[in-house]
Amino acid sequence: MRAVPRFVPRHLLADAALALALLAVTLGPGFVMVLATPGKPGDSTGILIRAGLPQDQVWWVLTALALVGVAIRRHSAVVAFVLTATGTAGHLLLQTKFQLLDLALPLVLYTVAAMGRKRRVVLGALALAMIVTYLAMLGSRLDVTHRQKAVVAAKQEQQKLADALNGDRESKQVLQTTRMVPHTAIPVDTLIETGQDALEMWLLLVAAYAVGDGIRTRRAHLVAVEQRTADLARQERQRAALAVAAERTRITRELHDVVAHGMSVMVVQAQGAAAALDRHPERTATALQHVIDVGRSSLSEMRRLLAAERTDAAEDARLTPLPGIGAIPDLVDQLRSAGMRIDLQIEGVPDVVPAAVDLSAYRIVQEALTNTLKHAGPEAGARIRLEFDPEFLRVEVTDDGQGPADGADGIGNGLRGIADRVAVLGGALETGQAPDRGFRLGATLPVGARP
Template sequence: MSRIAPRHLLTDAALALAMLVVTLTPGLLSAALNPHKPGDPTPFLTAAGVTAASGWWLFSGLVLAGLVLRRQWPVPALSLVAAGTVGHLAIQTKFQLLDLALPLALYTVAATARRRRAALVVLALTMTLTYLGMLAGRVSIQDQQNAAMAAKQAQLKALAGKDPGAKIVSPTSAISVDILVDTSQSVLEMWLLSVAAFAIGDGIRSRRAHLAAVEQRNADLAREERQRAALAVAAERTRITRELHDVVAHGMSVMVVQAQGAQAALERHPDRAADALRHVIDVGRSSLAEMRRLLAAGRADADDAARLTPLPGIGAVPSLVDDLRLAGMPIDLMIEGVPDAVPAAVDLSSYRIVQEALTNTLKHAGPGARARVLLDFHPDRVRVEVADDGRGAAAGEDGHGNGLRGIAERVAMLGGDLETGRGDDGSGFRLTATLPLSADLVKP
């Protein structure tokens, strides 16, 4: 992290100060109880465990700086702490309370590392440096002891007169097996603390990563759920729009034709005009009831009558044809095959296809056009064919082509086939829809 949090910075500074005080307090108390020469701080510092001539304070400053900055910059902070700890070991060949900052820095690195392998490399490098630092201190002390012993022996020989001109020869430094073993035993405690701190930090990192993955997965699932809900709402709106288009287009077309007939027969044939107006009223009421059912389908407070109104199906096609015949359109209805159990989606879609196709014929085929409706039942499919002998291609247009587009969507949704074009003799318009009677159909 590169962003400094004041609260964390103050907490780590207080921790560093507390560790420094705990490190110095035992030695300072011991030195204060022992007499020393006034004005000379060297004996006092030596009794406190701090050598005035050494770089103890420099290395301690590195440890304290790393401890303060461990949350903001974990790896640089570990470098400072490791350098200070290795310096302490090289000077005094033992760990102090202040050096406990090293396991704490390792914990921070393990808890914030992005890659576990990189953190393990840092741990191994830190353990190696601490071992080498203590080994260097032990070798240095051994060299000093050997040099002092050689000087003492030379002095004793000179005093005995055996070799007045004897020179002091310092022994060559050598790393013995005893030093290696002793160093390993001395550093083992810090190693165990470092590994334990690293394991705790790595466990916390793994837990954070797991929680982050769980939260991300929950967020993804919630987003997918919202998307599915939005798609379902959009699909339902599309379905309602398609149904409303079929209902309104058919109802309005029939009402317009009947109203025109009533207007034409108003003066000469009042009885026919009255019949046409009654038919207009019936068609209007039927269309309004079906529109009310569609709009109230998803409402909790919908009228029971509107929600329980049965959907039209293939069985309502003869009634539809009769209504259009009353409007003045000549229609031939033919049924081939034996009607069997038809899925609800195919049942409704077949009716809507006939309704939309006849509505287009009524609006666009022209006066005097004759229509033909064929319902062909097979064990595995239903074929719906609507043809007319009117003006042809214009029969398939209704402003923006919503009629044929809605039919195509229904057929595609049910996995069927749709064919449109001119009749067999090159005139008029013909629409043929083949709908499979499979069991896994999507509901409309």
């Protein structure tokens, strides 16, 4: 059982009003009868006696205990149960009969059941309340029966004593025999009658427990549902955060590929334009035009990538499509125009491939050619081989440049981005020194098993 974790004044006021209402409905009819029936002149009988209310101070103390228990039931359910059980048991022990004031015990038991953490503890409280009320009513009944027998026995003894004083020897013998009769055990009829009298209180206690336990179960269910909802919302936020992080990583990788390729081509073209400025002015103009075209293309693709997270459908519809394998020939022509030797080979029958594989194959070729342009040397050339298979797409780029420097692993940010792409698609990547000289990159991308 547990108490309310913090003190709430309005709960105390409401429960105190409920306790006063129980006291009013218990004492009210007697006082109404006193007011409705005028007393006789000279009658000195007290108001409590005329109202049929107990005059015993113990009864009023027990009443106060029960009322205090009702008032604090939501603040301290355990203490309230002990106080109310004590007061109710005392009432039943004094007068046997069930009163409206004794509704305090079922009411507090309802609170205990509604606020209890463990059901078996609350069931123990229910059993204890039923046993205490039964024993109190049994004790009251036995006390009344004992008093009645004592009165009858006293009258009989007085009569027999009077007869004995008159010289009746037989009466003396009967008197002695009567005084030696031992006390008998509790009659079974008394136990049954007490159970019948306690049945009303038991039904109220069971009903209070059932209602309180149902409310406790419902609250626990609502708490579980709210917790589940909060967990789902937290998981959704985590998934959204992971998706945002993955999208940012993808955009960063795309930007790296676009910027690295575009800037490399522009630098090479600008260098060629500077070298041909004096001897071949017409080549300078062509090279500068290539710089302009590559710059515009790179800027357009950067804008498309940076606008990928926008939600404006009309603007998204105007975005250019993502590059794929079909754009590799244009990429080759662009680099050939910059003076780079490139050989493109296609094996197998090109077929429709998944969009992710299509884009990744283009980026792999683009990054490999950019690395060749930047690191392989001024006279280096490259060979591109695309092998189409129903189950996979093989992309291989080999250059005849100077290769990686001694002690270098040949893996930079661009190759790390390629490795990430291949890993996401479930493919395989091979990089390293070419058989003759230069650098070789081979990637196998599944297209059948992982569409």
